Amino acid sequence: DAKTTQPPSMDCAEGRAANLPCNHSTISGNEYVYWYRQIHSQGPQYIIHGLKNNETNEMASLIITEDRKSSTLILPHATLRDTAVYYCIVRVVGGNKLVFGAGTILRVKS
Amino acid sequence: EPEVTQTPSHQVTQMGQEVILRCVPISNHLYFYWYRQILGQKVEFLVSFYNNEISEKSEIFDDQFSVERPDGSNFTLKIRSTKLEDSAMYFCASSEGLGVQPQHFGDGTRLSIL
Numbered sequence: 443d444a445k446t447t448q449p450p451s452m453d454c455a456e457g458r459a460a461n462l463p464c465n466h467s468t469i470s471g472n473e474y475v476y477w478y479r480q481i482h483s484q485g486p487q488y489i490i491h492g493l494k495n496n497e498t499n500e501m502a503s504l505i506i507t508e509d510r511k512s513s514t515l516i517l518p519h520a521t522l523r524d525t526a527v528y529y530c531i532v533r534v535v536g537g538n539k540l541v542f543g544a545g546t547i548l549r550v551k552s
Numbered sequence: 553e554p555e556v557t558q559t560p561s562h563q564v565t566q567m568g569q570e571v572i573l574r575c576v577p578i579s580n581h582l583y584f585y586w587y588r589q590i591l592g593q594k595v596e597f598l599v600s601f602y603n604n605e606i607s608e609k610s611e612i613f614d615d616q617f618s619v620e621r622p623d624g625s626n627f628t629l630k631i632r633s634t635k636l637e638d639s640a641m642y643f644c645a646s647s648e649g650l651g652v653q654p655q656h657f658g659d660g661t662r663l664s665i666l
Contacts, residue, residue: 474652480595484659484660486657487657488655488656493652529595538585538600538650539600541597542594542596544594
């Protein structure tokens with residue numbers, strides 16, 4: 443699975459959009475981008491995934507660049523409860539495991 | 553919304569004792585996983601399980617570890633003779649399939665080895 447690079451931490455004001463970047467420059471054609479988050483002392487929570495088209499669900503939007511070498515997770519109106527570690531993970535279709543990195547600590551501040 | 557449930561939430565065990573961690577995956581899911589997270593470290597894959605067989609395991613998953621689906625709803629992780637370094641959060645996850653379907657995680661069992 444391709445390696446991902448994320449900033450170690452970010453701050454966001456409550457009510458504003460949080461834009462979390464991820465680089466995955468070695469991604470291959472059969473690898474999807476997944477985003478999870480982990481709120482303190484809870485299990486990882488699935489947010490969204492995509493291959494090459496932008497995706498949106500009730501939690502977030504995922505923007506993947508045309509060359510697929512990077513992506514951005516967007517939380518449109520961040521709340522204090524969105525404070526968590528956010529993980530960008532690349533996984534091959536049919537792959538068993540998720541490989542977690544250190545992620546980005548997002549702090550939403552009032 | 554259906555969820556993965558894990559019991560107990562916290563398990564304290566003496567070193568050398570056996571421990572069984574229990575998970576109830578989401579009911580229509582066919583693939584099951586265990587991960588662990590040592591305090592302050594990354595979430596690490598341990599094992600995946602499908603059709604009553606291990607489909608992949610990591611180097612961490614040595615002979616002290618075993619998994620079982622004893623009935624139609626439970627999925628267990630057994631550590632035969634616990635060591636101090638087994639202290640960690642253990643997360644169970646499940647997914648519908650191996651395609652693009654995401655894995656959904658439980659809230660974990662905190663295992664403390666004394």
